[in-house]
Amino acid sequence: MKDTRHPHPHVDPRQPRNGARPGTNPPVFVWKPTGGEGGFRLTVARDEGFRDVCLDRPGLPDPVFLPERALPAGEYFWKWSAACGESEVFSFRIGPEAVVLEVPPAREWLERFPAEHPRIYVRPEDVADLRESRAGRRAEMWRALQASADELFAQPHEIDEPPYLADRRRDYRKYFEVWHRAMVESRNFIRGAHTLSLAYLASGDARYARAACGRMASISRWDPTGSSSIDHNDEAHMSVIWHGPQACDWVWDQFTDEQRELVIDQFRRRGQINYEHMHGRGMYGVERFDSHAGREIVFLAMIAFVFHEHIPEAAGWLEWLRPVLCGVWPIWAGDDGAWAEGPSYSTAYVGIMTMFATALKRGAGIDLYRRTFWANHARWREAFIPPYAQWCGFGDNGLRPPLEGSTDIVETIGRETGSGELAEYVAACRRAAPRAAPPAQAYLAPAAGPTPAPAAREGLCRVFPYAGWAAIRTHIDDPGRDVALLLRSSPLGAVSHSHASNNDFAIHVAGEVLAMPSGYYDGYGSAHHVRWVWHTKSHNCLTLSGASQLRSHDSAGAVKNAFEDEHLAYFRGTADASYREADRCRRHVCFLKDATAFVLIDEFVAAAAPVGLEWNVHSFNPFAVDERKRAFLIERGASSLEGHFMFHDEAFFSLSEGWDPPPMPSRGLKEYPPQHHLRFNVTALTQRRNLGVVLAPGHGKLSRAEVATEPADGAELARVGNALVLLGQGAPVEYDNIRSDALAVICLDGRTYEITDEGMRVRDK
Numbered sequence: 001m002k003d004t005r006h007p008h009p010h011v012d013p014r015q016p017r018n019g020a021r022p023g024t025n026p027p028v029f030v031w032k033p034t035g036g037e038g039g040f041r042l043t044v045a046r047d048e049g050f051r052d053v054c055l056d057r058p059g060l061p062d063p064v065f066l067p068e069r070a071l072p073a074g075e076y077f078w079k080w081s082a083a084c085g086e087s088e089v090f091s092f093r094i095g096p097e098a099v100v101l102e103v104p105p106a107r108e109w110l111e112r113f114p115a116e117h118p119r120i121y122v123r124p125e126d127v128a129d130l131r132e133s134r135a136g137r138r139a140e141m142w143r144a145l146q147a148s149a150d151e152l153f154a155q156p157h158e159i160d161e162p163p164y165l166a167d168r169r170r171d172y173r174k175y176f177e178v179w180h181r182a183m184v185e186s187r188n189f190i191r192g193a194h195t196l197s198l199a200y201l202a203s204g205d206a207r208y209a210r211a212a213c214g215r216m217a218s219i220s221r222w223d224p225t226g227s228s229s230i231d232h233n234d235e236a237h238m239s240v241i242w243h244g245p246q247a248c249d250w251v252w253d254q255f256t257d258e259q260r261e262l263v264i265d266q267f268r269r270r271g272q273i274n275y276e277h278m279h280g281r282g283m284y285g286v287e288r289f290d291s292h293a294g295r296e297i298v299f300l301a302m303i304a305f306v307f308h309e310h311i312p313e314a315a316g317w318l319e320w321l322r323p324v325l326c327g328v329w330p331i332w333a334g335d336d337g338a339w340a341e342g343p344s345y346s347t348a349y350v351g352i353m354t355m356f357a358t359a360l361k362r363g364a365g366i367d368l369y370r371r372t373f374w375a376n377h378a379r380w381r382e383a384f385i386p387p388y389a390q391w392c393g394f395g396d397n398g399l400r401p402p403l404e405g406s407t408d409i410v411e412t413i414g415r416e417t418g419s420g421e422l423a424e425y426v427a428a429c430r431r432a433a434p435r436a437a438p439p440a441q442a443y444l445a446p447a448a449g450p451t452p453a454p455a456a457r458e459g460l461c462r463v464f465p466y467a468g469w470a471a472i473r474t475h476i477d478d479p480g481r482d483v484a485l486l487l488r489s490s491p492l493g494a495v496s497h498s499h500a501s502n503n504d505f506a507i508h509v510a511g512e513v514l515a516m517p518s519g520y521y522d523g524y525g526s527a528h529h530v531r532w533v534w535h536t537k538s539h540n541c542l543t544l545s546g547a548s549q550l551r552s553h554d555s556a557g558a559v560k561n562a563f564e565d566e567h568l569a570y571f572r573g574t575a576d577a578s579y580r581e582a583d584r585c586r587r588h589v590c591f592l593k594d595a596t597a598f599v600l601i602d603e604f605v606a607a608a609a610p611v612g613l614e615w616n617v618h619s620f621n622p623f624a625v626d627e628r629k630r631a632f633l634i635e636r637g638a639s640s641l642e643g644h645f646m647f648h649d650e651a652f653f654s655l656s657e658g659w660d661p662p663p664m665p666s667r668g669l670k671e672y673p674p675q676h677h678l679r680f681n682v683t684a685l686t687q688r689r690n691l692g693v694v695l696a697p698g699h700g701k702l703s704r705a706e707v708a709t710e711p712a713d714g715a716e717l718a719r720v721g722n723a724l725v726l727l728g729q730g731a732p733v734e735y736d737n738i739r740s741d742a743l744a745v746i747c748l749d750g751r752t753y754e755i756t757d758e759g760m761r762v763r764d765k
Contacts, residue, residue: 008493008553010289010331016078016092023335023372025098026067028327031080031087032286033063044071044078048089062283066323070100099370103326106318110308112364117252118201120245120305121362121444130444131204137447141438142202148437149199149208152192157214159189162236164227168525173664176523179233186228186239189215194243197250198440209254212247217259219244220266230270230277234292241270241299242352245306246440268311271303275317285328291341291496294331294349297324298356305359325356326368332492334466337376340492342395343385344521347402347409350377354412358441361416369416376464378413378422381406383462383471384486387428388479388511391620394469394488394504396497396533397521403433412441420451424477460591461569463562467492468502470559470571472591472598483697484508485598487589489557489573494534497524500549501539502557502575503587505600509639510699515540518618518675522663532659537616541575542585542602544611545685549578561759567749568592570760583607588755590746595705595721598695601744601755610685615693616677617643623678625653630709632678638700646692646718646727648711650683690743692727694718715745723748 005012015030016022029042042065044055054076057065063080073096079087116124134142162182168175193215200209219240222228228236248255248263255263274296282288284297301321308314330353332340339346357368368374385392389401407429410422463470468490475481487505494500499517507515517540519533532538536548549555555578562571573587584605591598604613617623617632624633630645632653645651656677663672682689698704708719714734715726724747726733726740733740738747742754742761754761 006553007491007556010492010495011553013286013331014090015328016090018090018092020092021095021098022092023098024327025070025094025100026102027071027092027094028323029065029067029078029080030286030328031063033080033082034084039082041081042078043080044076046074046076048077048091050077050079050089062320063286064283064323064328066103066327068102068104070102073098099372101326101368101370103322103366106322107315109318109360109364109366110305110315113305114363117306118250119363120249120302120359121441122201123362126446127201130202134202138202138443141443144435144437145195145199145202145443148195152196153207153211155192157211158218159186159215161222162186162227162233165233172523172526176526176664179235180523182228182233183235183239186219186236187242190219190239190243190247193247194440195437197247198443200254201250202443206254209251212251213255213259216244216248216251216263217255220259220262222266224266224269224273230273237270237274238292238295238299241267241274241303242295245299245302246355249306264307264310267303267307271300271307271311271317272313274300274303275313275320279320284324285331289331289496291345291349294329295352297321297329298352301325301356302359305363325353326366329353330373332467333373333377335372335376336464336466337373337378337380338464338467338469339377339380340467340490341497342398343381343392343406344397344400344402345395345497346377347405351405351409354409354441358412358416362444367416369413374413375417375419375421378410378419379462380464380469381410382422382425382476383464383473384469386473386476386479386482386484386508386511387425387432388482388508390508390513391506391516393506393517394486394501395499396524396529398517399520403429404435407433408435408439408442412439415442415445415448418449418452421454423451423454428479459564459569460593461562461564461571463559463571465491465559468557468559468573470562470573470589472569472589474596479511481510481699481701482508483510483596483699483702485589485591485695487559487571487573487587489559489575489587491556491558493553493557494549494551494555494578495553499534499539500536500551500555500578501541502549502555502578503573503585503602504539504541505587505589506540507598507641507695507697509636509641509697510701512636512639512699513620514634514636514639514641514697515617515619515695518677519659520663520672526664527661528659528663531661532663538618538659540617542579542587542604543614543616543679544579544581544604546612546614547579547581549575550580563760565762567594567751568746568753570753570755572759579607581607581609581611588744590753590755592705592720592723592746592748594748595723596697596702597705597707597720598697599718599720599725599744599746600693600695601727602689602691602693603743604686604689604691606687610687613682613686613689613691615645615680615691618675618677620673620675622657622676623655625655625678627653630680640698640704642696642698642704642707644694644696644707644709644718645680646694646709646716646725647680647682648709648716652681652683654679654681688730690727690729692716692718692725692744694720694725696720
């Protein structure tokens with residue numbers, strides 16, 4: 001069966017995909033109906049003719065279903081039907097490697113949770129031991145928690161309701177100022193209640209509880225349908241329900257009757273509004289894929305866990321959420337762990353999901369951390385968020401590497417999976433970004449057994465194909481020597497908090513970022529955000545006659561053909577669908593290990609009319625340019641990066657600084673760190689071109705590779721250390737005694753490497 005549906009999982013969210021091999025057993029079933037509401041029927045069989053039916057569920061209210069029991073290994077066929085018609089038949093295979101993760105009905109979750117409080121991350125019978133352990137293994141964490149709680153205790157515990165927002169279409173800056181202040185102040189206020197509640201839970205000191213109760217009672221006087229309503233200012237709404245349920249749970253016995261009545265009413269109303277808001281807009285992961293919904297589903301579940309005996313609708317919320325939270329999620333990632341929206345937004349949204357996963361594991365004994373996504377997500381973070389990170393890029397909010405929150409996530413994954421694989425990475429990140437107070441999940445976690453020794457790593461190249469991320473890092477455990485090239489070319493397109501930047505790259509050298517995407521996240525939808533950050537010109541990508549890549553689901557990229565041996569590592573970023581002007585636009589990345597140098601080859605074929613080819617790179621530091629050698633140099637501290645273009649026809653450099661338009665002064669930054677931009681312009685309009693660039697990094701312990709470029713009759717040529725690089729232009733590559741039909745040829749140490757559409761070919765001399 002050939003699958004002809006749209007490849008983007010948000011346009012066609014069907015699961016399992018046709019011919020898929022799900023990593024979790026049972027798999028979740030998802031489909032997107034073309035019309036009609038409810039009354040769906042799901043049928044699963046062991047044969048394509050549906051004579052051997054093993055699952056038949058009529059009357060489903062929503063187009064999603066998560067079976068309670070695992071399926072035997074083997075091949076299956078499935079379809080759905082409703083009044084609007086019947087789907088085609090899809091197949092999938094359950095392999096023996098699939099993780100068996102059976103999730104019972106939500107009513108059983110609530111039966112397993114403690115009847116009394118606390119019930120989030122810790123059970124009532126564990127509180128006495130928790131308080132006694134402040135002098136034991138938790139001693140250091142308690143000192144930090146106590147210091148934070150003492151500081152918060154001295155602050156006010158009342159908060160005013162936020163003002164209404166201005167019309168963002170008429171005055172974005174005024175809108176943003178009020179919105180941002182309301183978000184920050186309400187979020188910090190509730191986080192303070194969360195910390196004070198945790199301090200009470202840890203110590204039994206009623207001072208902390210009274211302060212936390214006062215905060216929760218104060219914010220419970222807000223009108224859920226007013227200025228903090230989900231429809232008017234959903235960030236203020238989500239501030240209340242983010243950490244509020246846990247705070248209430250931990251100080252439940254210290255509320256006055258009046259305070260308890262206030263908070264129950266507030267969370268009942270906000271929970272019902274939240275449910276109706278989500279339910280009315282469509283199922284998350286089926287019809288709704290906006291980022292904020294990825295928070296709302298978790299917050300609604302946490303309200304249900306804490307308040308279910310006071311909110312009759314809560315059990316129904318959880319049953320509706322069950323297939324979404326335990327099967328559909330994540331919608332921006334696959335089993336390989338990479339998050340398409342980038343490090344910053346993944347830190348927020350994956351961190352929020354750990355709240356639910358840990359609460360469900362501690363309260364009901366259901367372990368979602370067994371899914372392969374979690375361990376692979378930790379590995380993705382190690383590859384793309386090094387402890388020395390100065391810049392994240394590849395998604396909104398790249399200015400602030402989320403090191404503290406990211407480390408919390410990796411530490412949580414390690415603890416919950418029982419893996420010691422990334423213990424040294426966590427320790428290095430903690431040294432780089434110490435935490436003021438311990439995260440609640442860490443403080444309340446039961447004592448762990450001995451940490452297993454980390455497994456040996458293989459190779460320098462890491463590829464995460466589902467979201468389209470790849471990294472080459474030379475010394476992942478030694479920041480002073482590490483050279484890293486990171487690339488994004490995502491099948492999930494350029495939507496939400498992702499940018500029009502397929503084939504974008506960043507380079508770190510010995511702890512310094514030398515090449516990175518430019519621009520600042522001064523506000524979603526601001527002039528700078530839309531006209532600079534979302535435009536491909538702000539990224540380390542090709543632009544074609546100044547035009548940006550498409551910003552849509554159809555702007556699909558991919559990372560393919562990964563190869564590594566003792567001499568080199570290679571992969572290809574594919575952005576053919578990202579440019580209107582291109583029939584083919586691919587970036588080949590090859591790392592020469594002996595020379596410690598990268599060869600980037602951009603392969604371009606126009607879709608119709610010839611265009612002007614432009615190669616862009618950005619840095620915090622100015623570029624020095626050698627026009628004659630077609631070379632540039634970036635220096636930052638003791639680290640440097642020298643670029644050599646193999647192109648020898650007419651071309652010119654363009655250098656600039658700043659942004660057009662500039663970012664708004666916001667988020668505490670009155671002045672943004674300056675950024676510099678280099679563009680290498682091919683003068684003639686071109687129908688086809690292969691553009692080669694050699695990037696040679698250097699630092700205190702590494703001399704930059706010697707690079708020489710020259711034109712040859714049948715190729716363009718670069719000598720990089722002891723390697724010979726030959727790049728063709730559509731015709732076979734010919735040089736000396738070498739003849740090849742490959743795109744490019746690399747000769748080193750007695751081997752010939754040929755870059756082709758099918759991947760890397762290797763021939764020994």
